[in-house]
Amino acid sequence: MEDRWRESCYRDKQALKQERKEYDESKAEKNTEEGIKMATCEICGKTVNRTKKIKIDRVVLEVCDQCAVYGEPVEETAMPTSTAVRTQRIFSQKKPEKAIKEEYVLVDDYPDRVRKARQHLGLEQKDLAKMINEKQSVISKIESGGFQPDDALVKKLEKALKISLRDKV
Ligand SMILES: [Zn+2]
Numbered sequence: 001m002e003d004r005w006r007e008s009c010y011r012d013k014q015a016l017k018q019e020r021k022e023y024d025e026s027k028a029e030k031n032t033e034e035g036i037k038m039a040t041c042e043i044c045g046k047t048v049n050r051t052k053k054i055k056i057d058r059v060v061l062e063v064c065d066q067c068a069v070y071g072e073p074v075e076e077t078a079m080p081t082s083t084a085v086r087t088q089r090i091f092s093q094k095k096p097e098k099a100i101k102e103e104y105v106l107v108d109d110y111p112d113r114v115r116k117a118r119q120h121l122g123l124e125q126k127d128l129a130k131m132i133n134e135k136q137s138v139i140s141k142i143e144s145g146g147f148q149p150d151d152a153l154v155k156k157l158e159k160a161l162k163i164s165l166r167d168k169v
Contacts, residue, residue, distance in 0.1 A: 117161035
C-alpha cells in the first residue's frame with residue numbers, strides 16, 4: 001500500500017518536472033522571439049526583426065536594411081573586438097617610441113669616430129672601457145663595426161670621448 005503511494009507520488013513529481021520543463025522551454029522560446037522583435041535600428045530607431053551590422057567612420061552600428069546603405073557591411077567574424085583593441089593598443093604604444101628614435105640615428109662611421117677620438121685622447125681600448133664601465137671586448141667590437149651600441153652606450157661614448165655619434169634626422 002505504502003509502496004504504491006510512493007510510486008504514484010514519484011510519478012506525479014516526474015510529470016510535474018516534465019511540465020515545468022516544457023513551460024520553461026516555451027518561455028525561453030518566447031523570450032528569444034521577443035529579443036528579435038526588440039531589435040532597434042541605431043540610425044532611424046525603427047524596430048525591426050533583424051538588424052545588420054555596418055561600419056561608419058570606424059563606428060559599428062546595428063541598423064535596419066534601409067539604413068545599412070549608409071555604411072560598409074561588417075563581417076562579425078573578421079576581426080573580434082579584442083583583436084581590434086589589441087592592435088590599437090600596440091599602435092598607440094609604438095608611436096611615441098618610434099618618434100624618439102627617428103630624431104637621432106647612429107652615424108654610419110661610428111667605428112672610425114670612436115677609434116680616432118680614443119686615439120686622439122691617448123687612450124687604450126681598456127682605458128675607454130673602464131671609463132664607461134664596459135668590457136674591452138665591447139669597445140673592440142664597436143671599433144670594428146661588429147657591434148652596434150644601443151642608445152645608452154652611445155651616450156656614454158659621446159660623453160667620454162667628447163664626440164657626436166648621432167645625426168639628427
Ligand atoms: Zn534604420
